[in-house]
Each structure stands twice: as C-alpha cells, then as structure tokens.
Amino acid sequence: MDWPRGRAGRGRSRDRGRPVGAAGGDLGAPQDSKACSPSVDIDSFSDALDKTSFENTFVGNFSALAFDTDGDLLALGDRSSLFTLDPRTKQPTGLVPLADENGRPLDSEGIVVDGDDTRWIASEVEPSVRRYGPDGTFLGQLPVPDALRVAPVGRATTNLTFEGLSLQPDARTLIASMEGGLSGDDADVRRFQTWTRNNPAKEFVLGPQFAYRADSGLDISEITPIPDGRLLVVERGFAKGVGNTIHLALADPGHADDVSGVENVTARTGVRFAEKTVLADLAQCPTLGATAKQPQLNPLLDNIEGAVVTGADGHRQLEVLLVSDDNENAAQITRFYSLRVTPPKKL
Template identity: 65%
Template sequence: MPLRTLLATLTAGLAAATTTLAAAGPVHADSPQDNACSSSVSIQRYSDALDKTTYEGTFVGNFSGLAVDRDGSLLAVSDRSSLFSLDPRTLQPRGVVPLATETGAALDSEGLAVDRDGSRLVTSETEPSVRRYDREGRVLGSLPVPDALKVAPAGRATANQTFEGLTLLPGGRTLLASMEGALSGDSPGVVRFQTWRRHGGGKDFRLSTQYGYRADTGLGVVEVAGLPGGRLLVLERGFTAGVGNTVRLYAADTRRATDTSGVDVLTGQDGDRIRLLRKTLLADLVNCPTLGATAKQPQPNPLLDNIEGMVVTGQRQRHGGRLNVLLVSDDNQNAVQTTRCYALRVRVA
C-alpha cells in the first residue's frame, strides 16, 4: 500500500499528535531555511520541558521508547518500569502506570508498541522478553523468544544488548523487535531483528522471520519504526567519553533480505548467500542546526544527547509526503544528561 494512502487512514487522534511540541515550552526553533540536517531530514524544534521533572511522585525521564496510543495521546516508556501518557501538544504527563514482571519484579523496559486492541507491548532487555499489558499495567501474557536471542548462559546475547527497539508494522499483523548488539559468534555490528506474525483475526503472535542488519562501527540499534512496503526507520546511536553521542537515522528495507532464523553465525560477509537488510543513511544528526541548544557534557553538537526513543506521528501531505517523527533522549536520571524531545520531518524516497 502506498505510504501516502496508508498514513492518511490513521486516526484523527494520531493527526493531533503531529502538532507535538507545538505548545510545549520551552520550545526552540530556527527559521525554516536553516533547519536542514540533510537533504532528507530537517529538525523543526526541540523541547526540554520534561527534563528533571516529576509527576505524581514519579521521576519523568529515563525514556527509552515512544508510541502513539489509540486515542492519539503519546506513550513514553521509562526503563525504570514506568509507562507515561503524555499530552500530544504540550508533552505534559497525563498519567503514569507502573510496569512489572509476572512476579512483580522490576523490568528494564525498552521498546514500546500499541496493539490494535489498545494493549501495550513492551520489551525488557533483561531476559529479553516481550510482554503484553493492559492500560492499567497488568500483565496479559508474553511472546515466545528464540533461545539464541536470550542472554547468556541461556542464549548468545549480551546483557543490555538485547531488545531495544519495537514496532508494529503497518496493517498490525507483524511485530518487529531489534537487538541492540550482536550475538556471541556473530560479527561485531551485525545484529538481528526478530519478527512475530499473527494469523487470521487472532491476537496471538507467533515467531516468524528474522533478519540481519549491520550497524555502523561503534554504534548500536536503539529504535525501529515500521513503514509500509517492508521498510523501516532505524535509529543507531553510540557514545564516546569526552566526545559525546553519535546518532544516525537510516531507512532499511526488509524486502529480499534473508531469513536468518536458521543461521547460526552471521558474518556479514556471505555475499548473495545471506542478504542483510539494505540501509540508506537519511541523516547524521550531528549535522542538524543547534537551534540554540546547550549540552551539559561534551557533545559534537550541543543539540545531541542520549537519543533512544522514536515514533512516527503522522505525515505532511503538502510537503512531498514527509513523515513527522518524534525522538526522545534517555537522561538516565543523570545530572549531565537531558530528557529532550525532538520533532523531525523525514522524507523516505
């Protein structure tokens, strides 16, 4: 289905989310001709309104994933086991629910997606896992995870390098989770994307195709967003002490990529035998205008921080079908990091 056609069918609430940051303060923006990060990406504005704030006694921050709820509000998951509902215009919290495992233990919640019935799908890096929650944060179940993707010694994954990103692909039948780092035995930088697919009108997802993706040297995959036609937005991020963050936005294509679910070792050098996801650089965010931003620690661009969450909030029909994309940084509840939201406009050819 064409991108224009599919995104035009999104709910009216989702359309409202395209105005995110419009009324949030403080908000900072340059004149339109000065906001290009690349030929495909421009930054419209940013906001630090949520930085080092609390809501109903809960710290607002540590954000690792974003999603648009069925009513158009924004959801932001904290890796400290909290799920916030945010006003799509002001970004101010409207609610928060705690998240936990089936036994009540805390989880390292990272990726977030909203299913068509309104339930929340949340990844945890610990095992890793994908759990389904209701609106009150009650666990409804969990999805199967391949043994190889589990943290050693149960599998071949490294702790804190597992399911960082999560997205429900257009149509709602396929769920995709992205590993942040490579499995033991795979080539460094070659990470796996796992999908689940549901059949018929049922709610349950079953394990499906797996893909290999090569991240840039020194970077990991921190978020994915599904687009029509088997395409993805992929957010890669890294950090160098004394230098700062590197954040790059790619378009990737699952079409013609090899199913790697039965491949033990991904070297990334198998040529036509194993085809990794093709990717195209959309922007290195170091090249964005600063918009007057300041950083609390060294950064190659003071606008940058520990960007970790991403969601597509809509499309501007009058601007070549450009996507409205919202990013958020994870401040790790650290005095030298910032909870910052970024409104981008992205063109995917």
C-alpha cells in the same frame, strides 16, 4: 508485505549514503537553517520535562514512544513507568507502573500499542516481549529464540538485547531489534526477530529473523515503522569526552533472508541483509540554540532512544518525534526533537 521467508545464502545488502567517520561526516546537507541532511530537517526541540516529576515519580529515563488508540502519546521509562503525555504540550497526564509476571521491576525498552489498546513491551534483561492491559495488568509474553538470550543461556550480551519494538502497519508482524550483536556474528550485524499472525485477531507466533548492518561502532536504540512498512532505525553510540553519535536510517526487510537457522552471520555467509539507506547524521543538524551538560559534537545531541511517526503527507514527508533517555543523570537531558523526514521512494 513480503517478509523474509527465503533460505539464507545469496546476495548482499545495499547501503547507500553512509556517513563518513564514526563521529559523523558530511552528508551534503544544504545550507538551510533547519536542514540536517537532504532527507532530514529539524523543526524544534524541547527540554520542558527535563528533571521534573509527576505523581511523585521522576519523569525521564524515556526509552520509547507510541500512541494509544485514543491518540494520546505514551512515553516508556526504562524503570517500570509508562507515562501518558499530552501529544501537543508533552506534559504528563497519566502514569501506569509496570512489573513482570512476578511483580519485579522491568528494564522496559520498547513499546507498541495493538489494535485492542493492549501494550507490547520489550525488556532487554532476558530479553522478553510481554503484553499488558492499559492499566498495567500483565497478560502474557511471546516466545524468544534461545540464541537471542543473554549468555550463558544464549549468545547475547547483558543490556544489549531487545531495545526497539515495532508493529507493522498491517498489524500482522511484530519486530524486535537487538541493540547489540550476538557472539559469532560480524561485529556490525544486528538481528531483528519477528512474530507473525494471519490477521490482527489472532495470536502472534514466532516468525523469521532478518539481519541488518549497523554503522561502525553504533548500536540500535530504536525502530519505528513508516506508512509503507519500512523501518526508521535510530543508531546510537557514545564516547567519553566526545559525546553521542546518532544516525537515522531506513531498513527495508522485504527481501532479506531468514537467518533464524544461521548460527553465525558474517560476510562469508552470503545472506541477504535488510536493505539500508542512511538518512542523516544528527551531528550535522543546526544547534537551534541548544546547550549540553557534557561534551557533545553538537550541543543538540543526547542519548536518543525513542522515536515515533506523528504525521505523514502520504509517503512523501513524515513528521517524526524523538526523545532522549537521561538515565536520571545530571549530565544528561530529557529532550524531545521534532523532525521532518523525506524518505526515498521504495524500490
């Protein structure tokens, strides 16, 4: 994998197929009953876990999805709960409470499972990336550059730091995505921080950063890898009285510049961004009979925060599962979405 190592200062990203308008435009979706765009189809959705409980714990607040080494589905709640779900029925089968190294609750937003079944979990408070055993035992944490920390220590905004977490297929690169931007960067710039290791048996060390441009008015709620190493990116926004905007995109950071030493990433800086391909505006999906508890451009939509690839037909078509975070709010829904994604060929 050719991860960013080059000096910043040349080239620009290519952004193909951007939707029109902040609320989503016409991506040319064919007139098919399940097509959201030429690249994305929605097969089904499920609200079966909405406003339910398990072991006296509220089931919801889901911010991330992953699979453990046994093939069970993990759903991370952002209020210190890690649920194990049956991958077929999505019903809870286990629950592990989480806490930081001082026993305090976590605002847990991203999760990946390492080859030894330990869990890397990102929090957007500091931000941080901590490692846990399967039973929730705290095992350590990774260094984070000061610039990515919440002001006044760093240049990030409260609740807009590490929202997505991804481990690349070769298990040598861990990536955390910033939900929002840093002060001094262009408003649409989102930084992705990496940690690297020479082989999966080694410890991670701080790696390069690369930059990505989000669609206007949207933040990044999740990243998850596809088999060829590109990242599926969930971009999300919300407007009162309008509802959620959810875009799916691919990011290819293979030739992006390392911007860890660039104080302000702007159009004038001239750095090479991760190449971006927009796949779909989910407002263009068929409703499939879904209903919403608050205004939405499409009643299927809610606050989507989690994503995981559940199957792949080579590199031709992916099965992707999304989940929304209901924030324990009566006007929101815990909803799973089953998609089929056909990514363009990697250049």
